[in-house]
Amino acid sequence: MSGAARERISKGLLFAAGLPLLLFLLIPLATLLGYFSPGEISRQFDEPETSQALLLSVKTSLLSTLIVLLAGTPVAYLISRRRSRGVRLLSVLIDLPTILPPAVAGLTLLLAFGRMGFIGRWFDKLGIEIAFTATAVVLAQIFVSAPYYIKSAAIGMSSVSAEMEQSAALDGATFFQRFRYIVLPLSARSILTGAALCWARALGEFGATILFAGNNPGRTQTMPLAIYIGFERNMEQALTLSLILLALSFSILLAVHALINRNSLPPE
Amino acid sequence: MRKFVLLAFGTLLVLALGSGCGGAAKKSGESDQDTPAARESRTLTVFAAASLTDAFKELGKKFEAAHPGVTINFNFGASNQLRAQLEQGASADVFASANKKEIDAALGSKLAESADVRLFAWNRLVVLYPKANPAHLGTLQDLAKPKLKLIVADKAVPVGKYTLEMLDKAAADPALGAEFKSAVLANIVSREENVKAVVAKVALGEADAGIAYVSDLSGKDGEKLGRITIADALNLMAEYPLTVLAKSAQKDLAGQFVDFVLSPEGKAVLRAQGFLTEPAGK
Numbered sequence: 162m163s164g165a166a167r168e169r170i171s172k173g174l175l176f177a178a179g180l181p182l183l184l185f186l187l188i189p190l191a192t193l194l195g196y197f198s199p200g201e202i203s204r205q206f207d208e209p210e211t212s213q214a215l216l217l218s219v220k221t222s223l224l225s226t227l228i229v230l231l232a233g234t235p236v237a238y239l240i241s242r243r244r245s246r247g248v249r250l251l252s253v254l255i256d257l258p259t260i261l262p263p264a265v266a267g268l269t270l271l272l273a274f275g276r277m278g279f280i281g282r283w284f285d286k287l288g289i290e291i292a293f294t295a296t297a298v299v300l301a302q303i304f305v306s307a308p309y310y311i312k313s314a315a316i317g318m319s320s321v322s323a324e325m326e327q328s329a330a331l332d333g334a335t336f337f338q339r340f341r342y343i344v345l346p347l348s349a350r351s352i353l354t355g356a357a358l359c360w361a362r363a364l365g366e367f368g369a370t371i372l373f374a375g376n377n378p379g380r381t382q383t384m385p386l387a388i389y390i391g392f393e394r395n396m397e398q399a400l401t402l403s404l405i406l407l408a409l410s411f412s413i414l415l416a417v418h419a420l421i422n423r424n425s426l427p428p429e
Numbered sequence: 430m431r432k433f434v435l436l437a438f439g440t441l442l443v444l445a446l447g448s449g450c451g452g453a454a455k456k457s458g459e460s461d462q463d464t465p466a467a468r469e470s471r472t473l474t475v476f477a478a479a480s481l482t483d484a485f486k487e488l489g490k491k492f493e494a495a496h497p498g499v500t501i502n503f504n505f506g507a508s509n510q511l512r513a514q515l516e517q518g519a520s521a522d523v524f525a526s527a528n529k530k531e532i533d534a535a536l537g538s539k540l541a542e543s544a545d546v547r548l549f550a551w552n553r554l555v556v557l558y559p560k561a562n563p564a565h566l567g568t569l570q571d572l573a574k575p576k577l578k579l580i581v582a583d584k585a586v587p588v589g590k591y592t593l594e595m596l597d598k599a600a601a602d603p604a605l606g607a608e609f610k611s612a613v614l615a616n617i618v619s620r621e622e623n624v625k626a627v628v629a630k631v632a633l634g635e636a637d638a639g640i641a642y643v644s645d646l647s648g649k650d651g652e653k654l655g656r657i658t659i660a661d662a663l664n665l666m667a668e669y670p671l672t673v674l675a676k677s678a679q680k681d682l683a684g685q686f687v688d689f690v691l692s693p694e695g696k697a698v699l700r701a702q703g704f705l706t707e708p709a710g711k
Contacts, residue, residue, distance in 0.1 A: 275634075277633060290578075293618035375618055375620070376583060376619055376622060389622065390585055
C-alpha cells in the first residue's frame with residue numbers, strides 16, 4: 162500500500178472516530194433550527210416580554226463587557242508580567258468562576274451582595290439595592306465572564322517581550338506610553354478575542370442571574386431566564402429567544418475565529 | 430479545514446431538515462419485571478409539585494419501609510415544569526400537581542386517564558416574612574407599603590397564579606381596592622420559578638415578604654419565617670390532584686403509592702406538613 166493511501170485511510174478512520182461526538186454536538190442545535198419560522202419570530206416580537214428580555218440582555222451584557230475590559234485589563238497585565246507564586250495562585254483563582262456551577266456563583270453573590278450579605282448590608286445602609294436589580298444582572302455576568310477576558314488578554318500580553326518594553330523605557334518612554342504603544346497594540350487580537358468570548362458568556366448567563374437577580378420581566382429577566390420560564394408557559398417564546406441567542410452566539414464565535422485567523426494584525 | 434467546515438454545515442442542514450419528520454419514539458420492549466430479582470428491587474418515579482417536597486419525602490420513606498425493595502425517586506419542581514417535562518417524554522409513574530390545570534393539560538396530552546385522577550390535599554396562601562421583620566409587617570395591607578421588597582412565584586407556577594387571583598379578589602374588596610393590587614404588583618422584585626425559591630429567598634432575609642403556601646411554614650425554613658394569615662374571603666383553595674401516568678410500566682405499584690397517599694396514614698403525614706386533607710372552609 163502506498164504511503165499516500167495509508168495516509169488517506171488513517172485520516173478517514175480519524176474522521177469516523179470523531180463523527181459520533183460531532184453529531185451529538187450538532188444534532189440538538191440542528192433540531193432547534195428546525196423550529197425556525199420568520200412569522201413566529203416577528204409575532205413573538207409583539208410580545209413585550211420577548212423584546213424586553215432581548216433588550217435587557219444586550220444592554221447588560223455590553224455593559225458587563227465594557228466593565229470587564231476596563232477593570233480586567235490591569236489584572237491581565239499583572240498576571241502576564243509577574244511570575245511570583247502569589248500571582249500564579251491568583252490566576253488560578255480567577256479561572257474558578259469558569260468551572261464553578263453557576264448556581265454556586267449566584268449563591269455566593271447573594272450571600273456577599275444581598276442586603277444581608279457582608280458587603281451588601283453596607284450598601285443597604287446607604288440605600289443602594291443590589292440583589293434583584295439590573296445591577297445584580299450585570300454583577301452576575303461580570304463574575305462568570307471576566308475570567309474569559311482576563312485569561313485571553315493575559316496570554317496575549319505575556320507574548321509581548323519584556324525586553325521590548327525595557328528598551329522603550331531606556332529611550333525614555335513612560336509606563337503608560339509603553340502600555341499604550343507597545344503592549345496594547347501587540348496584544349490587540351487577544352484582547353478582542355477575550356472581549357468577544359466574555360460578551361458571549363455574559364449573554365448566556367443564567368444560573369447566577371436567577372438566584373442573585375431574580376426573575377422580573379422588564380427589569381432582571383434576561384433572555385436565558387425568559388427561555389427557562391417560557392419552556393413552561395410559552396414554548397414559542399422560548400424557541401424564538403433560543404434561536405436568537407444561538408444566532409448571536411454563533412456570530413460572536415465566528416468573529417472570534419476570524420480575528421484569530423486574521424493575518425493583517427501583527428503576530429503575537 | 431474548509432472542507433471539514435463545509436461538511437459540518439452540510440450535516441447541520443440535513444439534520445435541520447430531517448428534524449421535522451421522524452422522531453417517533455421506539456417502543457421499549459416488555460420489561461423483565463416478572464423475574465423475582467426485578468421484583469425485589471423496583472424503582473417508582475414520582476413527579477411532584479415543589480410545595481409537596483417535605484410531605485412526599487416523608488410519605489416516600491414510609492412507603493419504602495412498607496414495601497421492601499421499592500425505591501422511590503422524586504422529581505420535585507413547579508407543576509407546570511413537571512408537566513412540560515412529561516410532555517417532552519420524561520418517564521414517570523406518578524404525577525402530583527399543585528393545581529388541576531396541569532393535570533388537565535396532562536390529560537389533554539394523553540399522559541394520564543381522567544379516571545385515575547384523585548384529589549388528595551388542599552392548601553392556602555400565606556404571606557411570609559423573615560423573622561426579623563425588616564419591613565415591620567403586621568397586616569395584609571402592609572404589602573402595599575412603598576419600596577417593600579416582595580417575592581412571589583411566576584404566574585406560570587400554580588402558586589404564582591393563585592397569588593394573582595388573590596390580588597384580584599383584594600382589588601374587588603372595598604377595604605383594599607385596586608390601588609392595593611397595583612401597589613403590591615409594583616413591589617414585586619422577583620417572580621421565582623417555584624415556590625421553594627420564594628421561601629428560600631425570604632428565609633435568607635433578602636426580601637421583606639413573600640407569598641407561598643401555608644404548608645411551606647412546616648418545612649425546615651419555617652422557623653426563620655413569620656406569617657400573616659390571609660383571610661378566607663380573599664384566600665384561595667389550592668387543590669392537589671395526583672394520578673398514575675399512562676406510560677407507567679408498573680401501574681400496580683404506582684396505584685399502591687396513590688392509595689397510600691390517600692390512606693389515613695398518608696393524610697396524617699400531609700396534615701403534619703401543613704396541608705389540609707379535606708376541602709374545608711369552602
